[in-house]
Amino acid sequence: MKLSYLPGCTLKTKAQDLDLSTVAAMGALGVELEELPRWNCCGTVFSFADDDLMHQIAPVRNLVRAQEQGGEQLVTVCSFCFNTLKRANLLVKENSDKLDTLNTFMDEEEDYKGNVNVVHLLEVLRDEVGWEQIAGKVQNPLKDLKVAAYYGCTLHRPIEAAIEPPNKPEALNDLIKAIGATPVDFPDMTTCCGSYQAVANPEIVINRTREILTSARESGAEMIAVSCPLCECNLKENQKELGELRMPVIYFTQLLALALGVDSHLHQCEQNPADARPLLESKGLIDACSATYI
Amino acid sequence: MKKINPHKTNFIRKVEEISGQNIGLCYQCGTCSGSCPNFAEADILPRQLMRRAQLGMKEDVLQSKIAWVCASCLSCTANCPRGIDIAKVMEAVRLLSLRENIDYVNPRELSQETIAKLPQIAMISSFRKHTA
Amino acid sequence: MDAVETKMIPIYIMGQRYEVPEGLTIMKAMEYAGYQYVRGCGCRGGICGACGTIYRIPGDYKIYSALACQTAAEPDMYLTQLPFFPANHVSSDYAELEGVPEDIYKLYPELFRCVACNACSKICPMDVPVMDVIAYIKRGDIEKAAFEAFDCIQCGLCTSRCFAEAPQFHIMQLARRLYGGKLAPKAQHNAEAAKAVRDGKFNPMLDQLTSMSLEDLKKEYIEREIEPETAGDEWKPKETKWLLEEYLR
Ligand code: SF4
Ligand code: SF4
Ligand code: SF4
Ligand code: SF4
Ligand code: FES
Numbered sequence: 001m002k003l004s005y006l007p008g009c010t011l012k013t014k015a016q017d018l019d020l021s022t023v024a025a026m027g028a029l030g031v032e033l034e035e036l037p038r039w040n041c042c043g044t045v046f047s048f049a050d051d052d053l054m055h056q057i058a059p060v061r062n063l064v065r066a067q068e069q070g071g072e073q074l075v076t077v078c079s080f081c082f083n084t085l086k087r088a089n090l091l092v093k094e095n096s097d098k099l100d101t102l103n104t105f106m107d108e109e110e111d112y113k114g115n116v117n118v119v120h121l122l123e124v125l126r127d128e129v130g131w132e133q134i135a136g137k138v139q140n141p142l143k144d145l146k147v148a149a150y151y152g153c154t155l156h157r158p159i160e161a162a163i164e165p166p167n168k169p170e171a172l173n174d175l176i177k178a179i180g181a182t183p184v185d186f187p188d189m190t191t192c193c194g195s196y197q198a199v200a201n202p203e204i205v206i207n208r209t210r211e212i213l214t215s216a217r218e219s220g221a222e223m224i225a226v227s228c229p230l231c232e233c234n235l236k237e238n239q240k241e242l243g244e245l246r247m248p249v250i251y252f253t254q255l256l257a258l259a260l261g262v263d264s265h266l267h268q269c270e271q272n273p274a275d276a277r278p279l280l281e282s283k284g285l286i287d288a289c290s291a292t293y294i
Numbered sequence: 295m296k297k298i299n300p301h302k303t304n305f306i307r308k309v310e311e312i313s314g315q316n317i318g319l320c321y322q323c324g325t326c327s328g329s330c331p332n333f334a335e336a337d338i339l340p341r342q343l344m345r346r347a348q349l350g351m352k353e354d355v356l357q358s359k360i361a362w363v364c365a366s367c368l369s370c371t372a373n374c375p376r377g378i379d380i381a382k383v384m385e386a387v388r389l390l391s392l393r394e395n396i397d398y399v400n401p402r403e404l405s406q407e408t409i410a411k412l413p414q415i416a417m418i419s420s421f422r423k424h425t426a
Numbered sequence: 427m428d429a430v431e432t433k434m435i436p437i438y439i440m441g442q443r444y445e446v447p448e449g450l451t452i453m454k455a456m457e458y459a460g461y462q463y464v465r466g467c468g469c470r471g472g473i474c475g476a477c478g479t480i481y482r483i484p485g486d487y488k489i490y491s492a493l494a495c496q497t498a499a500e501p502d503m504y505l506t507q508l509p510f511f512p513a514n515h516v517s518s519d520y521a522e523l524e525g526v527p528e529d530i531y532k533l534y535p536e537l538f539r540c541v542a543c544n545a546c547s548k549i550c551p552m553d554v555p556v557m558d559v560i561a562y563i564k565r566g567d568i569e570k571a572a573f574e575a576f577d578c579i580q581c582g583l584c585t586s587r588c589f590a591e592a593p594q595f596h597i598m599q600l601a602r603r604l605y606g607g608k609l610a611p612k613a614q615h616n617a618e619a620a621k622a623v624r625d626g627k628f629n630p631m632l633d634q635l636t637s638m639s640l641e642d643l644k645k646e647y648i649e650r651e652i653e654p655e656t657a658g659d660e661w662k663p664k665e666t667k668w669l670l671e672e673y674l675r
Binding site for chain 1: 311312313314331332334335362363365366367368369371372379381382384385386389398399404408411412413414415416417418419420422423424
């Protein structure tokens with residue numbers, strides 16, 4: 001199976017491990033992710049203003065690119081890209097006048113017809129591959145590993161853009177189960193990490209991180225799996241200050257790649273308190289590496 | 295004493311137009327405040343912002359911190375029993391300042407370490423929500 | 427009377443109507459109309475970027491751009507030159523830069539305000555895909571950005587249109603400089619040539635030239651062997667002892 005894929009800006013720099021482990025793991029599952037030959041930044045956050053179309057151009061332009069590729073689905077793994085593209089898509093599908101305005105404005109592009117579906121990688125894993133299929137392909141079951149599935153905001157809110165009914169997030173838990181690890185439910189699975197307030201009000205992010213790590217720890221988790229590079233950064237960067245609360249943070253695609261026996265790109269992890277390697281090593285899931293907690 | 299206008303002022307109309315929400319629907323249950331992870335960083339709660347907006351208290355609304363510490367997490371929106379998309383109201387409040395060319399964040403004043411450390415999505419979203 | 431009658435066409439410079447002979451460039455047409463260039467003109471060859479011009483045609487909502495020195499004036503153009511557009515340039519110590527995307531982000535964080543409106547690419551008289559270049563920079567691909575922005579002549583028209591208020595041409599120049607100086611693989615033959623110079627390979631030739639009389643030097647110059655324009659890669663001068671490859675052998 002071949003699907004159009006938009007990695008997003010951060011996956012080409014700071015979150016390369018997310019991009020590379022995604023492509024590797026999907027390859028092992030027989031899904032070829034074909035990066036759009038031309039794409040731009042999606043804008044990262046959906047504009048909530050009813051009278052603002054200027055900030056819908058960036059996501060819709062990417063939908064035009066996906067349409068040019070002839071794909072019906074556009075796959076993303078970055079939660080920010082997913083939410084922004086999906087909401088912009090819903091907006092123009094439901095408001096033909098807005099779509100017309102945008103198409104007229106982007107007169108150098110072919111008209112977007114509204115036929116692309118934006119899907120998150122977890123949806124592809126669940127709906128196109130299937131948890132049992134995945135379990136069947138696991139080479140290296142992640143036994144005895146207790147993983148908190150941290151979904152963050154954008155996979156489940158708002159309800160119309162959610163990957164599943166938002167009151168009971170389970171896609172990531174199911175994946176964790178399928179690869180042989182133990183998913184840990186914790187109360188802050190969909191609590192905000194502070195998001196872009198990392199720029200203007202970093203103390204908000206520290207408070208959020210403290211709360212999320214505390215509840216994950218109290219629920220017995222040994223590591224946190226995420227799909228968003230900003231969640232990853234926010235949960236990771238503040239751990240030095242949070243002393244006892246340190247806990248490895250890892251992209252779910254890295255766990256998946258590890259279980260499937262393909263390159264999980266863990267070597268891209270920097271050595272920091274949230275480095276997952278020492279824990280995975282102590283469980284015998286990866287070969288000895290030089291990483292240590294710092 | 296602040297002037298309280300019981301009728302829909304231009305300010306109220308503008309908030310409703312940008313947000314697409316009927317702020318009159320709010321019955322002050324406080325569920326939004328209870329779901330907001332960031333209320334403690336602000337001076338007033340989301341519920342209080344809604345009330346002030348209903349009353350057309352423009353200065354109070356525009357000067358309050360809550361819309362600026364909002365991280366657009368949509369917890370409030372997801373839980374409001376009156377179906378109000380409060381995050382959109384927060385955006386409208388921000389935009390009423392931003393559209394006057396009043397920035398909350400100045401990209402050129404961020405520390406070099408902040409820019410080097412944070413992923414692009416952090417800066418891009420911050421500038422989209424916090425710069426004119 | 428005259429065998430050829432020049433056809434005159436109307437153009438509007440900053441709103442004022444002028445009749446100018448058909449077939450002139452915008453720059454010549456402006457001079458014909460009485461304008462004298464102090465700024466807004468440099469090379470007259472389409473490469474210095476001084477003569478960026480914007481115009482409209484009645485009945486068309488679009489805004490068009492041109493280089494005044496390169497583009498023929500057309501009937502009913504409403505035009506003005508935009509010789510300069512304010513764009514903040516941030517100085518940096520090149521030696522301190524590491525050739526990583528963060529170098530650019532730190533100096534020009536406002537590039538993250540780009541909304542992909544594409545107004546920049548549409549206005550560019552050199553057909554630089556400015557929006558895509560900014561997109562490459564946003565995703566950290568300095569190499570792609572440098573190549574795609576190669577044709578930029580710093581006219582500033584893109585910046586005049588930017589919704590994000592970003593100085594794209596300075597940003598793209600920084601990308602090119604980072605690529606050229608820090609990322610592009612170093613050409614081996616350059617290093618070898620530099621070593622040959624340092625080792626004094628060409629000193630005898632220079633000594634000989636500097637000791638010649640002016641007369642002899644002129645003669646030598648006039649009679650020098652010139653590579654024919656049609657020469658292929660295999661062409662070699664008659665005297666081969668100064669060739670680098672001889673030296674390296
Ligand atoms: S949750 Fe809704 S109804 Fe309750 S106070 Fe907030 S906005 Fe008003
Ligand atoms: S969207 Fe903003 S106001 Fe609403 S709960 Fe989240 S941070 Fe609070
Ligand atoms: S990229 Fe901008 S500055 Fe460069 S030639 Fe094009 S319009 Fe002019
Ligand atoms: S004009 Fe500015 S905002 Fe628009 S695409 Fe170009 S760089 Fe981006
Ligand atoms: S005068 Fe130099 S580009 Fe036109």
